[in-house]
Amino acid sequence: MTPALRYGHTSTATAITFTAAAAGLAATPYWPAALALLYTAALFTWLAVRCYADHRRILLEHDWARRRALGEQPAPRDPCCRLGRASRGAAHDHRCTDLTTRHADDPRSEA
Template sequence: MTAYRRTARALTLGAGGSAAAGLYAATASPWLALPGLYAAAFLAWCAARYSAAHHRQVAEADWEQRHVLGEAPAPLNPCCMLARHSDGAAHDRRKCTDEFHRITADLATEPRSST
């Protein structure tokens, strides 16, 4: 279990609790349900994002393991998170799942060592 999954589960639990609190508050006044339901929707959205990050991390670990064992796994889509956030303009030399991008990635994207 990754930290992303733990966080996603906690957020899902929070979303359920917020929804329950919002619905309970609606028994007094329907307008009182809005804050609870808004918080529930936000927490559910966050849980979905963390769940997606968990799945991505598991897929990257599986890809890396197959790569190290000598297989030629197909690159993930997107190939790396740096490419996703730069619209494919930059690639992470170490974590990109596309072999060609690992070779041709700009050295400027390489993280700098603190030593």
């Protein structure tokens, strides 16, 4: 279990709790509070989706590193790394799966 998966489960449980609380308040005079709870539930749902995507990416990166350690030449992932996607290929992080750019941001690297 990665921390991202744990945060994803927690966010999902929180979103369900907020949704249930909103349903409980919807038929009362406090219905405006239900709208705020629904908004918060949507925010936690979005957070859970991001955490589960982060978990899947961590598993893919670990599988890629394991296969490389075993002597295989796995193809780079698409996107090669999170920083590469965010910077549209201008920068890459130290866990980049594209070996041609992997150490470009590492100050200890001479390449």
